[in-house]
Amino acid sequence: MDDLKAKYLGQIADAGEENALEAIRVAAVGKKGEVALKMRELGKMTPEERQVAGPALNALKDEINSALSAKKAALVDAALDERLRNEWLDVTLPTRARRQGSIHPVSQATEELTAIFAELGFSVAEGPRIETDWHNFDALNIPSHHPARAEMDTFYMHRAEGDNRPPHVLRTHTSPVQIRSMEKQGAPIRIICPGGVYRADYDQTHTPMFHQVEGLAIDKDISMANLKWVLEEFVKAFFEVDDVELRFRASHFPFTEPSAEVDIRCSWDNGQLKIGEGDDWMEILGSGMVHPKVIAAGGIDPDVYQGFAFGIGIDRLAMLKYGIPDLRAFFDSDLRWLRHYGFAALDMPNLHGGLSR
Numbered sequence: 001m002d003d004l005k006a007k008y009l010g011q012i013a014d015a016g017e018e019n020a021l022e023a024i025r026v027a028a029v030g031k032k033g034e035v036a037l038k039m040r041e042l043g044k045m046t047p048e049e050r051q052v053a054g055p056a057l058n059a060l061k062d063e064i065n066s067a068l069s070a071k072k073a074a075l076v077d078a079a080l081d082e083r084l085r086n087e088w089l090d091v092t093l094p095t096r097a098r099r100q101g102s103i104h105p106v107s108q109a110t111e112e113l114t115a116i117f118a119e120l121g122f123s124v125a126e127g128p129r130i131e132t133d134w135h136n137f138d139a140l141n142i143p144s145h146h147p148a149r150a151e152m153d154t155f156y157m158h159r160a161e162g163d164n165r166p167p168h169v170l171r172t173h174t175s176p177v178q179i180r181s182m183e184k185q186g187a188p189i190r191i192i193c194p195g196g197v198y199r200a201d202y203d204q205t206h207t208p209m210f211h212q213v214e215g216l217a218i219d220k221d222i223s224m225a226n227l228k229w230v231l232e233e234f235v236k237a238f239f240e241v242d243d244v245e246l247r248f249r250a251s252h253f254p255f256t257e258p259s260a261e262v263d264i265r266c267s268w269d270n271g272q273l274k275i276g277e278g279d280d281w282m283e284i285l286g287s288g289m290v291h292p293k294v295i296a297a298g299g300i301d302p303d304v305y306q307g308f309a310f311g312i313g314i315d316r317l318a319m320l321k322y323g324i325p326d327l328r329a330f331f332d333s334d335l336r337w338l339r340h341y342g343f344a345a346l347d348m349p350n351l352h353g354g355l356s357r
């Protein structure tokens, strides 16, 4: 037994890694290890011999096990020390002068408009990008065979074969968040919902994924005049000018009645986009008084409550404000473009400090 003890404690002391320790454990105190074999011999001994050998074998087993765990802990500590010696970082080094990352114009514009609408009393609501057919269409008074569905160039999600439920869609606008917010919060409600939306469309001013911000204000006494005021205040604050020329055009949306589209005066000279001057108009938003059916779909009584809604293209706002002519470049991840049009990461837009510096 002394030989066994000397042999295994020696091996354990010499072991340089955890795998070696495991091999020693199996050979010494494993089910078929040397100590177990010795224990089997107890049966052949006289009771007197057994009384001495039994406890001694158990003590040996315990001793080997403790030596194994102590050595294992020592190996783990040594490995950690080794890593700490090799992986160090001098946190007192100065930061690099060149900006490493920057804020994308869409994120910047989103922060800016969130700050403006917060000041006007609107809070931020969100909804899923993979939306039910009902929230994206039906609840917004766009039934199955309505032509607006075809006009939207919708991306449909896959359904398993034999599953005849209407497929989910990549939301084609942020308007379904109106429904989800009314369902959740009831009335009165004053929210904006910024986020990504999807349509199969691609040219200088259209990309398959783009961004909108939805606005919704429902209460007992809200009128079209409130809508016009809010939009004018917003546009002036966003473009940081005292006056912008807006054109309210009578229009049609299934979810509003009456409806208006709003254009902003701009020019496109030599690929340079400027707002507030020139003979062109760029459509930036759709709006109107929320259709009673939509209010009812949100679980609110349209005989008591009414209000306005609007949907603004965030990317287009950013293009106009920052003179970016091609929308497609927004999503190319071209570092030169991002460095040129990006914003410093630590400048948070707010109305007092300035939206964009």
Ligand code: DAH
Pocket: 172, 173, 174, 175, 214, 215, 253, 255, 256, 285, 286, 287, 288, 289, 309, 310, 311, 312
């Ligand atoms: N959902 C419309 C679209 O994507 C935009 C829109 C128009 C939103 C009128 C509204 C609204 O809330 O009232 O084209």
